[in-house]
Each structure stands twice: as C-alpha cells, then as structure tokens.
Amino acid sequence: MxxxxxxxxxxxxxxxxxxxxxxxxxxVTICNDGEKGLKEALDNEYDLYILDLMLPGVDGFEIxxxxxxxxxxxxxxxxxKKDDIDKIRGLGLGADDYMTKPFSPSxxxxxxxxxxxxxxxxxxxxxxxxxxxxxxxLKIDKTARRVYVNGEERTFTTKEFDLLTFLAQNPNRxxxxxxxxxxxxxxxxxxxxxxxTVHIKKIREKIEYDTSNPQYIETIWGVGYRFRA
Amino acid sequence: MxxxxxxxxxxxxxxxxxxxxxxxxxxVTICNDGEKGLKEALDNEYDLYILDLMLPGVDGFEIxxxxxxxxxxxxxxxxxKKDDIDKIRGLGLGADDYMTKPFSPSxxxxxxxxxxxxxxxxxxxxxxxxxxxxxxxLKIDKTARRVYVNGEERTFTTKEFDLLTFLAQNPNRxxxxxxxxxxxxxxxxxxxxxxxTVHIKKIREKIEYDTSNPQYIETIWGVGYRFRA
DNA sequence: TGCTATTTATAAATTAAATATAAACAATTA
DNA sequence: TAATTGTTTATATTTAATTTATAAATAGCA
Numbered sequence: 001m002x003x004x005x006x007x008x009x010x011x012x013x014x015x016x017x018x019x020x021x022x023x024x025x026x027x028v029t030i031c032n033d034g035e036k037g038l039k040e041a042l043d044n045e046y047d048l049y050i051l052d053l054m055l056p057g058v059d060g061f062e063i064x065x066x067x068x069x070x071x072x073x074x075x076x077x078x079x080x081k082k083d084d085i086d087k088i089r090g091l092g093l094g095a096d097d098y099m100t101k102p103f104s105p106s107x108x109x110x111x112x113x114x115x116x117x118x119x120x121x122x123x124x125x126x127x128x129x130x131x132x133x134x135x136x137x138l139k140i141d142k143t144a145r146r147v148y149v150n151g152e153e154r155t156f157t158t159k160e161f162d163l164l165t166f167l168a169q170n171p172n173r174x175x176x177x178x179x180x181x182x183x184x185x186x187x188x189x190x191x192x193x194x195x196x197t198v199h200i201k202k203i204r205e206k207i208e209y210d211t212s213n214p215q216y217i218e219t220i221w222g223v224g225y226r227f228r229a
Numbered sequence: 230m231x232x233x234x235x236x237x238x239x240x241x242x243x244x245x246x247x248x249x250x251x252x253x254x255x256x257v258t259i260c261n262d263g264e265k266g267l268k269e270a271l272d273n274e275y276d277l278y279i280l281d282l283m284l285p286g287v288d289g290f291e292i293x294x295x296x297x298x299x300x301x302x303x304x305x306x307x308x309x310k311k312d313d314i315d316k317i318r319g320l321g322l323g324a325d326d327y328m329t330k331p332f333s334p335s336x337x338x339x340x341x342x343x344x345x346x347x348x349x350x351x352x353x354x355x356x357x358x359x360x361x362x363x364x365x366x367l368k369i370d371k372t373a374r375r376v377y378v379n380g381e382e383r384t385f386t387t388k389e390f391d392l393l394t395f396l397a398q399n400p401n402r403x404x405x406x407x408x409x410x411x412x413x414x415x416x417x418x419x420x421x422x423x424x425x426t427v428h429i430k431k432i433r434e435k436i437e438y439d440t441s442n443p444q445y446i447e448t449i450w451g452v453g454y455r456f457r458a
Numbered sequence: 459t460g461c462t463a464t465t466t467a468t469a470a471a472t473t474a475a476a477t478a479t480a481a482a483c484a485a486t487t488a
Numbered sequence: 489t490a491a492t493t494g495t496t497t498a499t500a501t502t503t504a505a506t507t508t509a510t511a512a513a514t515a516g517c518a
Contacts, residue, residue: 201468219465221465
C-alpha cells in the first residue's frame with residue numbers, strides 16, 4: 001500500500017482527492033499548510049507527493065525544489081492557472097507531472113498509479129531489496145524463498161514455504177485447517193486436510209527448537225493453528 | 230549526448246521532430262516502419278523512444294509492450310486521436326508520456342528533456358549497470374558476450390548467454406519458467422516453456438562443476454530457478 | 459481419578475508431480 | 489548444403505505431496 005502526501009490549502013479539494021485515492025487503497029495524508037507540508041514531506045517517508053502551486057505562505061516552487069533536493073520520489077504539481085503550468089515546466093524544477101484545475105479525480109488516480117508504477121520499475125528493480133519477514137530468530141526472504149533460523153539456512157519445499165509465510169504474515173490469528181488448506185492449496189484440489197497437519201509438523205521440525213513445545217506455530221486444540229508474533 | 234529513436238510512418242513529421250531535437254543536440258534515428266522500428270529498438274541502445282501509435286503493419290501498442298518488456302527506457306507515445314491517448318493511458322502498457330498530434334515541436338523537446346533528466350536522476354545514479362558480472366569463479370563480459378569459468382572461456386549460444394546473464398543480474402530471486410520465457414524470448418514466440426528447462430541444463434553443463442548439485446543456478450522445485458549470489 | 463472419545467503428532471508408505479536428460483526434429487545461419 | 493542453434497518430444501529420475509496407520513495428547517465426563 002503506497003503512502004501519498006497531499007499539500008493543498010483548499011480543504012474541499014484535498015478531501016475530494018483523498019477520497020478517490022483511498023478508494024484505490026492508497027494511504028493519504030493531507031497538509032493544508034505549505035510550511036508544515038514541507039516539514040512533513042521531508043521528515044517522513046512517502047511514495048508520492050501531490051503539491052499545489054498556489055499556497056499561502058511558502059511558495060509551491062520552493063517546496064518542490066526542496067523535496068526534490070532530498071528525494072527522488074514522484075511529485076505531481078497542481079495549479080489553477082494554465083500559464084503557471086507552462087512556466088514551471090520550463091523551469092525544470094524536477095516535478096514529474098503537472099495538472100491544471102479543475103481535473104477529474106479519476107484522472108488524478110490514473111496518473112498517480114502510472115507514476116508509482118514507473119518509480120517502482122526504475123528504482124525498485126535497481127535497489128534489489130528482497131521482501132523480508134523477520135520474527136525473533138526466524139527470517140523469511142520472500143523473493144529468494146529462503147528461510148533462516150538464527151542465521152542458518154533451512155531448505156523448504158513449496159507448500160511448506162507457502163504455509164509458513166502465510167502464517168507468519170498473519171500472526172496472532174487462529175486459522176482452522178480448512179482455512180489453511182483453502183488458502184495455500186489450489187481451488188480444485190480436493191484433498192484431505194490431514195495434509196495440513198503433516199506440513200505443519202514438517203515446518204516445525206525445521207524451525208522449532210523443541211517441536212513438542214513450539215515457539216512459532218502453536219496448536220489451538222480443536223480450532224487450528226496460530227503463529228505467535 | 231542522448232540517442233533518440235523515432236518510430237513514425239509520416240516522414241515529414243518525423244523529420245520535423247528530428248530537426249528540433251537535433252538543434253537541442255540529441256542524436257536522432259528514424260524508422261518509418263513499425264516492424265523495423267521494433268527490431269532497431271531492441272537491438273540497439275537508445276536513451277528514449279518516440280513512438281507513433283498508428284503505424285501500418287505492426288500495432289503501436291504491441292511495440293510499446295515489447296520494448297517495455299526488455300527495457301526501462303522512457304517511451305513517449307504519439308497519436309492523432311485524443312481518444313486513443315485516453316485509452317492507452319488506462320491500459321498501463323508502460324509508456325511514460327502521451328502526446329496528441331498536432332503538438333508544438335518545442336513542447337516535444339521540453340518533454341524529452343524532462344524524461345531524460347528523470348531517467349538519469351532515478352537510474353543513472355543508483356542502478357548503474359555494470360558491464361562485467363563476476364560471482365565466485367564465474368565471469369560474464371556483457372559487451373563482449375563472453376563467459377569465463379575460473380578464467381577459462383566457455384562458448385555460449387545467444388539464448389544461453391541471455392538467460393544466464395539475466396539470472397546473474399537478478400541473483401537471489403526466484404523466477405518461474407514462464408517469467409524467464411517472457412523475459413528472454415520475444416513477445417510473439419508462442420513456445421513451450423520446456424525449452425527453458427533445456428537451456429538451463431545446457432548452461433549448467435557449461436558452468437557447473439557438478440550438474441546434479443548446482444552452485445550457480447538452483448532449482449526451486451515447483452516454483453522455478455534462482456541464481457545464487 | 460480414571461475412562462473414553464476426539465483431536466493432533468508422528469512415521470512410514472504410497473502416489474503424484476516436476477524436473478533432468480537424451481535424442482530426435484525443426485529452424486536458422488553461414 | 490552443412491553446421492549450428494533452438495525446440496519439441498519421450499523417458500528416466502528426482503522430489504514433493506498425500507494418504508494411511510498408529511501413537512500420543514487433550515478434554516469431557518462419570
């Protein structure tokens with residue numbers, strides 16, 4: 001889920017934008033004030049900025065330059081005046097896109113989506129960061145599909161890995177064997193849920209110090225299993 | 230000096246674009262034919278592509294997708310119809326910008342400049358692609374397309390080399406056979422992914438000391454292959 | 459507490475699936 | 489056309505998933 005910061009003094013517009021973006025399941029923060037917005041932008045991690053050019057107090061140009069000076073994050077600039085857009089485009093202050101008010105919220109969403117995708121494509125691939133889950137001594141590398149227990153690698157089969165990862169991703173929640181079977185196994189696979197039990201056992205053998213007293217995957221008698229976070 | 234490829238069937242337009250771009254000291258190549266354009270785009274190194282959507286023969290959509298499948302280079306799509314622009318934006322086929330004809334050449338130049346600057350900002354610094362990959366005893370010279378195992382050269386065919394290089398460039402990541410096929414083979418090639426297996430085997434024969442216990446390309450049973458860094 | 463029904467753990471055997479391999483075939487290139 | 493490269497096919501091998509049988513643990517209840 002991507003985080004977006006809107007710096008915009010007109011509350012009604014900011015809220016409209018937020019509503020549309022939230023429907024597309026983005027996490028949105030609003031700053032109605034330029035100075036605070038700049039501070040918020042620099043102090044926290046966002047995936048994209050939507051910045052109004054006409055702000056009381058600080059100049060939108062300056063905010064854009066200041067953000068770009070520190071970060072490569074996409075910036076979409078918004079202005080009521082078409083002329084301004086042409087002007088700033090020429091200035092080359094590092095904004096990624098420019099929109100003239102009024103615009104349709106769905107177009108904003110489309111552009112946000114496109115910019116996030118490109119950024120991910122260009123930076124995400126270069127900065128080869130593997131997705132990791134780490135809980136106490138257990139480390140799961142999702143991209144490499146490797147599991148480490150206290151730094152030591154343990155080999156996992158496909159189903160074992162998928163099952164462990166699912167549980168570790170949803171800790172402190174009890175899942176029945178049926179639920180786990182439906183989640184990890186294919187729709188069609190009409191199978192005995194006993195296979196879940198067997199897989200849990202095999203996972204425990206690989207990650208638990210004492211299988212009869214499991215620290216990670218707990219048995220909830222008569223209900224199912226729970227991953228302890 | 231950046232190299233730009235224009236794929237555009239209307240010669241007069243292409244030449245106008247070229248003239249303006251050359252004034253801004255870009256190096257411009259023109260292809261008046263879609264199919265040749267795609268081949269040129271994939272076979273050579275360009276810094277930006279300007280692609281007309283309406284081309285006789287090959288579909289502009291397909292060219293865009295095919296380029297994006299292989300490269301992260303900026304693509305500016307051009308179309309005479311405003312409707313098309315809206316349509317492709319929604320498709321998300323990876324173009325970076327969309328312009329409706331007619332447009333002022335200076336605007337084109339401005340956009341080209343902006344895209345090149347962004348690309349440089351995002352990729353130029355961080356994702357510096359090395360021409361030489363060296364991992365343990367394995368050395369891959371990408372420009373010369375030579376592979377050495379413990380200093381000794383091994384000859385590789387085109388597909389073998391491409392596949393090995395791709396995996397070595399993305400180590401510690403599991404790729405399914407489908408993914409590998411899509412990355413290394415051309416768009417059109419509707420083939421059996423079994424050919425991936427065979428190629429992996431052939432690569433292993435050339436780089437592995439013991440093929441049944443591979444040190445470089447590991448088999449992730451039921452998922453795919455992973456290059457161990 | 460002790461008995462029993464139920465649920466889970468374990469181990470081993472069976473079945474199923476995916477990959478490795480080799481070789482034939484097809485396509486491309488020189 | 490010969491030589492090389494790439495693809496398909498058939499078979500062997502390897503690995504993983506599932507089932508089955510039995511043991512152990514748990515909870516309810518007399």
